[in-house]
Amino acid sequence: MQTATQHTAPRVPARPAAVDGRCDAWNDEQQRIADTLKLIAAALEPKRRIVHAGEVIYRAGERFSQLHILNSGFFKLVSMSSDGREQVVGLRLRGDWLGFSAIAQGSYGCDAIALDTAEVWTVRYDALLQACAEHPALMISVHEAMSREMMRDRDSLMAICTLPADARVATFLHYWAQALAMRGLRADQFSLRLTRAEIGNYLGLTLETVSRVLSRLARAELIAFNEKSRRDICIPDFPALAAYVEGRDLRTGLH
Amino acid sequence: MQTATQHTAPRVPARPAAVDGRCDAWNDEQQRIADTLKLIAAALEPKRRIVHAGEVIYRAGERFSQLHILNSGFFKLVSMSSDGREQVVGLRLRGDWLGFSAIAQGSYGCDAIALDTAEVWTVRYDALLQACAEHPALMISVHEAMSREMMRDRDSLMAICTLPADARVATFLHYWAQALAMRGLRADQFSLRLTRAEIGNYLGLTLETVSRVLSRLARAELIAFNEKSRRDICIPDFPALAAYVEGRDLRTGLH
DNA sequence: CGCCAAATTGACTGGTATCAAGCTACGTGG
DNA sequence: CCACGTAGCTTGATACCAGTCAATTTGGCG
Numbered sequence: 001m002q003t004a005t006q007h008t009a010p011r012v013p014a015r016p017a018a019v020d021g022r023c024d025a026w027n028d029e030q031q032r033i034a035d036t037l038k039l040i041a042a043a044l045e046p047k048r049r050i051v052h053a054g055e056v057i058y059r060a061g062e063r064f065s066q067l068h069i070l071n072s073g074f075f076k077l078v079s080m081s082s083d084g085r086e087q088v089v090g091l092r093l094r095g096d097w098l099g100f101s102a103i104a105q106g107s108y109g110c111d112a113i114a115l116d117t118a119e120v121w122t123v124r125y126d127a128l129l130q131a132c133a134e135h136p137a138l139m140i141s142v143h144e145a146m147s148r149e150m151m152r153d154r155d156s157l158m159a160i161c162t163l164p165a166d167a168r169v170a171t172f173l174h175y176w177a178q179a180l181a182m183r184g185l186r187a188d189q190f191s192l193r194l195t196r197a198e199i200g201n202y203l204g205l206t207l208e209t210v211s212r213v214l215s216r217l218a219r220a221e222l223i224a225f226n227e228k229s230r231r232d233i234c235i236p237d238f239p240a241l242a243a244y245v246e247g248r249d250l251r252t253g254l255h
Numbered sequence: 256m257q258t259a260t261q262h263t264a265p266r267v268p269a270r271p272a273a274v275d276g277r278c279d280a281w282n283d284e285q286q287r288i289a290d291t292l293k294l295i296a297a298a299l300e301p302k303r304r305i306v307h308a309g310e311v312i313y314r315a316g317e318r319f320s321q322l323h324i325l326n327s328g329f330f331k332l333v334s335m336s337s338d339g340r341e342q343v344v345g346l347r348l349r350g351d352w353l354g355f356s357a358i359a360q361g362s363y364g365c366d367a368i369a370l371d372t373a374e375v376w377t378v379r380y381d382a383l384l385q386a387c388a389e390h391p392a393l394m395i396s397v398h399e400a401m402s403r404e405m406m407r408d409r410d411s412l413m414a415i416c417t418l419p420a421d422a423r424v425a426t427f428l429h430y431w432a433q434a435l436a437m438r439g440l441r442a443d444q445f446s447l448r449l450t451r452a453e454i455g456n457y458l459g460l461t462l463e464t465v466s467r468v469l470s471r472l473a474r475a476e477l478i479a480f481n482e483k484s485r486r487d488i489c490i491p492d493f494p495a496l497a498a499y500v501e502g503r504d505l506r507t508g509l510h
Numbered sequence: 511c512g513c514c515a516a517a518t519t520g521a522c523t524g525g526t527a528t529c530a531a532g533c534t535a536c537g538t539g540g
Numbered sequence: 541c542c543a544c545g546t547a548g549c550t551t552g553a554t555a556c557c558a559g560t561c562a563a564t565t566t567g568g569c570g
Contacts, residue, residue, distance in 0.1 A: 079409065079413060081413060081417075082501060083501060083502070085417055087413050087416065087417060089409050089412065089413060090409075100401070100402055100405055101402055101405040101406045101409060102402070103398050103399055103401075103402035104399045104400075104402035104403040104406060105402075105403075105406065109406055109409070110409075129391060129394060129395065129398075132387070132388070132394065133387070133388045133389075133391060133394065134388075136384065136388060139384060139387060139388065139394075140384065143358050143384075143401075144358055144359040145359075146355070146358075146398075146401045146402075146405070147355055147356055147357070147358035147359035147360075147401075148359040148360075149405060150355055150356040150401070150404060150405060150408065151356045151359060151360065151364055153405065153408045153409065153412065154334065154344050154345075154356060154364070154365075154408065156412070157344060157408065157411070157412050157415070158334060158336060158342050158344060160412070160415070160416055160459075161342065161415055161458075161459035162336075162340055162342060162459065164557075164558090165557075165558065195515090195516065195517085196516075196517065196518095197516085203416075204415075204416035204417065205558075205559090206558075206559055206560080207516090207517080208517090208518085208519085208558085208559075208560080208561095209557095209558055209559075210517095211516095211517060211518055211519085212518080212519080212558090214517095214518095215518075215519085228567085229567080230516090230517070230518090230566090230567095231516090231517095246337060246338060247338070419525075419526095420525075420526070450547090450548065450549090451548075451549065451550095452548085460526080460527090461526075461527055461528080462548090462549080463526085463527075463528080463549090463550080463551085464525095464526060464527075466548095466549060466550055466551080467526095467550080467551080469550095470550075470551085483535090484535090485534095485548090485549070485550090486548090486549095
């Protein structure tokens, strides 16, 4: 079965020793996702399909009747406000659901766009409801997924509200590396798959500011660019990045 | 039964004619909340209690086993990051649930603090799961509540990320007035019940900036202060405020 | 090769934060 | 009753971070 280009290469990525403390959570997370997918496959026979970068799973305004689960790949959620401003409101990876926020309103509130080749599983919402009533484990799993999404949104809200630009970008990279690692993908080197403008949009910054911050972080050796394609980021020292994201008043020249 | 001080007086508040367009949504919302509460009361026999301003329903870190629904009153959710920064991450009114975001993690991620006398209904999560399996309507209602919470968080994220200070505060007031109106409470005059510092914290601004913006909005006559207590806000012309929140390039002297 | 989107970098501007000085309301105790 | 302290709020002066505008470089692709 075809899967995402970049994300398949190393099954067990090289991980810096200092992240070992995370290995439990990391394996747990992998297990959790696998269990959830198995549960869905067993109870619902989801429609599976491959989509390619740029393809749209749903658009804002479309009638809601299905939910989607990512088996692989990488999506962005783009919301458009009444006055025409666009905003990237979320990013989704393997194990994440797409469409929860449409349940209440009956129609999607944003576009879901693939940034990569991805495998999407689709289930009808009414079928899911029925399956949940019959399979308690599935209902728990769905609630947990929604709860996790809320928690994540809340964290990013907090980060974006309170942190200066350097810390926002660093937090973003840190979160992203962690999310990849938890899914068994390599986290010490990866492609952002987003333009500076999209990152900035997501973080509430301009593309110039994102560019400048990335340069500063590189100068401080918290990240490095892959020669060829500055969209590929290396994280040579994950603990250092983590420390910067927490403390932020360390030796680095970044106040 | 004792209920919130301020929020009970007018059963059907005076509403400026121009908001009539909203009356459908407004009555729908009231009906929806009433239906949900009835559903919960019927299926779960929730524990009901009155809490007073300042009381805490749960604290970050506590083990999760219960969810709460507000029958009346007004809560803030306060999250504390590892490095000690505090942040108001949400506000809750009648019909809102408290605790969803704790499901995934098994423990609460923030404090829930009453800002007013409130009536809280509490249900065990395991009981809710079981009831959901037996009552499809209840499960739908729970999913909708979670979905609505996601949508709201997303909207506020968008507002906070992309808007300048004036618009943030105006959006906040507009949302708040609407939320009160939808619950049948008077929206043309209300108490914020939050200090400038708390509002600023919630909106990613300093208390000084909030104060200045409120003064500017008052000078532009989009809001007015109740003589005595500048924490009581009047909205003399709701459509004007709504127009400002949307367009923002109107006649007002606020660029 | 030449075009175009993306990214980088610099100079300048402006919106918020910060620092600081009062003001107001309210409760406490003399 | 008034003096006093305190918490919340307002307003002004200044500093600085990030946005804006602009010039240039880089990389991808027909």
